[in-house]
Amino acid sequence: MLILLSKFQITFLCFFVLLPLSLQAYPSSTSRLLDFSLSIQSQSSKTVSPVGTNKINIDQLGINWYEHFSHYFHAGLEVGYIEMTQANNPVISAQYTSGQFAGLLLRFTPVKKTNFSLLLDLNYRYNRTEGNSNSQQTQFSWDETTLSAEFQYRPGNTVGLYAAAEYLKLSGEQRDSGTITQLQDFSEKEQQGYRFGLQLVPYQGGIIGLERFSGYRNGGRIYFRRQF
Numbered sequence: 462m463l464i465l466l467s468k469f470q471i472t473f474l475c476f477f478v479l480l481p482l483s484l485q486a487y488p489s490s491t492s493r494l495l496d497f498s499l500s501i502q503s504q505s506s507k508t509v510s511p512v513g514t515n516k517i518n519i520d521q522l523g524i525n526w527y528e529h530f531s532h533y534f535h536a537g538l539e540v541g542y543i544e545m546t547q548a549n550n551p552v553i554s555a556q557y558t559s560g561q562f563a564g565l566l567l568r569f570t571p572v573k574k575t576n577f578s579l580l581l582d583l584n585y586r587y588n589r590t591e592g593n594s595n596s597q598q599t600q601f602s603w604d605e606t607t608l609s610a611e612f613q614y615r616p617g618n619t620v621g622l623y624a625a626a627e628y629l630k631l632s633g634e635q636r637d638s639g640t641i642t643q644l645q646d647f648s649e650k651e652q653q654g655y656r657f658g659l660q661l662v663p664y665q666g667g668i669i670g671l672e673r674f675s676g677y678r679n680g681g682r683i684y685f686r687r688q689f
Contacts, residue, residue, distance in 0.1 A: 495689040496527040504680030507650035537566040555599040560590035580611040603633025621660035651677035
């Protein structure tokens, strides 16, 4: 995680410089129409293909935002930069790739009380990365659909806790060209996962979150969230 943070230290600096300006431009309000988040994430997981199992490590920097269509339904988009490593991949150009991702986010809140909430999320994401090595090129592309149920508990005004169970459906392909030319499909090794998180509220409408993953992925995420 420390290595990942160092890669994006300029982004963090700009974020914290602009944060006081955003507080002045958007005064606190009880009517939240937009939910914006910047996140940094690092995780490891496994995929399966006809030639075996691959362990992958993914680092990503992303932003997402939700529009509040009603008190119980939010929808949004996400985009970001992604780096993926597969140290055990026999194709050298596939061992390190980088690219982008984009996704659609749907959130339902069937239960919303003062101290606790139940959230249901249905997210779709498309990922694409590319790597090169001498005369060899590799492109990865994959789709992810994630369904999750998250329980949030807020014991006070400045702190919150949450836990979530997830189900993942992943489908992708590795396309190699050059000295080695081939096309391989891959899918997820596991489908179930869990998330646990802590939210700190330094001011009204602002949230700093720390999150831990387990199950089909292992790792963590830190995010900075602003509600306007």
